[in-house]
Amino acid sequence: MSESTEQIQNADRLWEEHRHEPFPDNLRRATFGDTHVWLLELDIVGCVLRWRDNGGTLDSKDSLLLQSCIKDLDRVISEINDPTAAHYCQRLHQLAVLVAENTPSTK
Template identity: 35%
Template sequence: MPEANDHRTTLTDLWRAHMAAPFPPGLRGAERSGIDMVLLDASIAGCVSSWLDHAGSPDTRRLEIAERCVLELDQVLPLLTGTEEIEYFRRLRRMAALVSLPES
């Protein structure tokens, strides 16, 4: 079971870093590729929170949201230019990807 524990530890560490990071000010109220950046952030936050609260067993709806968010992040990440923006949304993508993967 160490792999499942690593999965949880990685996600927990990313979540803590994310919660300490301010939302990039230049993206408040912004859309990239038709995707609302604040909503994308909030959607992933809900998925991560649910995953952590339910011992790595989110419901089907949350898994679908996380998978959709990964696809959306793949669209918007190449459009970001600021270092803080890129770092912030790369971390979100990593968290969304971890949530959408089954724990080993």
């Protein structure tokens, strides 16, 4: 199995885990600076769904959005005090990174 195939399978596994776990209540109104966690999740999930629907590709707009969300989550995760909420965001971050790493460049 190639590394890329394994990463895609990991992304699929993380997606299944993520979609079955409810968004943590304490993050519903959480903001870190000007970053709303629920908006990050919404943007990342949208990118993941488009990536899955398009056979593992994203357009340049979605790729840029996903990269921006990854950077924001990098910053936010360290500020989350609740272990359950932090785990939720860490898994979301890992999923976003796997999708970004397995997206060929498109126009």
